[in-house]
Amino acid sequence: MEKALIIMTRVPVAGETKTRLMSDLTGEECVTFHEACLRDLIQIQGKIKIPTYIYYSGFLTEKFVSIFHEKVKFIPQEGSDLGERMAQAFRQTLISHKHVVMLGSDVPNLSVPHLEKAFKPLESKDLVLGPALDGGYYLIGMNTFHPELFKGITWGGAEVFEKTLERVQGKGLSYSLLERMRDLDTFEDLAEYMKDAENSPTYTWQVIKEILASGRS
Numbered sequence: 523m524e525k526a527l528i529i530m531t532r533v534p535v536a537g538e539t540k541t542r543l544m545s546d547l548t549g550e551e552c553v554t555f556h557e558a559c560l561r562d563l564i565q566i567q568g569k570i571k572i573p574t575y576i577y578y579s580g581f582l583t584e585k586f587v588s589i590f591h592e593k594v595k596f597i598p599q600e601g602s603d604l605g606e607r608m609a610q611a612f613r614q615t616l617i618s619h620k621h622v623v624m625l626g627s628d629v630p631n632l633s634v635p636h637l638e639k640a641f642k643p644l645e646s647k648d649l650v651l652g653p654a655l656d657g658g659y660y661l662i663g664m665n666t667f668h669p670e671l672f673k674g675i676t677w678g679g680a681e682v683f684e685k686t687l688e689r690v691q692g693k694g695l696s697y698s699l700l701e702r703m704r705d706l707d708t709f710e711d712l713a714e715y716m717k718d719a720e721n722s723p724t725y726t727w728q729v730i731k732e733i734l735a736s737g738r739s
Contacts, residue, residue, distance in 0.1 A: 525572045525641055526619035528611050529563060530599070531627035532556075533580035546709040551733055558725035559706065560589055562630035567591070569634050573619065577611045605672035608662075616667050623650070623663035628705040630726035631715070632660075636700070643698035649690055651683070652700040658682040660705045668693065 532539050534556040536549030543552050567574050574594045578586070582596060597614070601607040608624065615622045621644040625632070643650045644665055652661030657680030662671075670693070675685050690697050704711055712730050721727045 524620040526615050526622045527574045528624040530577050533578050533586045542707050555729050558729040559627050559630045561725040604677040609669050609672040613667050625661055629660045630724050631721050647698050648695040649697040653683045653702050655702055655704045660703055
């Protein structure tokens, strides 16, 4: 098939996942939250029915594998930083697929139409980007491997999207931008997520609701 989806994620382990939330959540709550985000993405992935590659960091566990559909493929991440790991995933996946879109694991309110919309521009443009409200991006897709987009960037900073777009424009690549979305990195992000009733059917909504009910606000 021409299309492929990459999901970049850490194997959820208490104390090692969603660390930016650990000042407000326990390690186990961070694991439960991360797993809920993954389950919501998996529901979307299952509906679009395209090859999906889970590029993971950490040690693969039966619990982690059981979250996903049987047809996904698990591949360990390689590289010393996020940029190198993303580059390796694109390099490998573009060998056998023409249009490849990559997601992180913290955008549980992504919809089927939104993901389908991400693939559409790749029929005529070189690149698609989904900017995040925190200055990063939650989605990137391409048809040809461009390693320079992943080098020399301070990952997790507020200028990730801006610096990436500068490089895209500097290379003269054609591109399309998706709507801005909030990825869920901080407790404030969780609170904002809960304000939108359209998110209520998600696993993530239910988990955050239970966490808030435990007395955090």
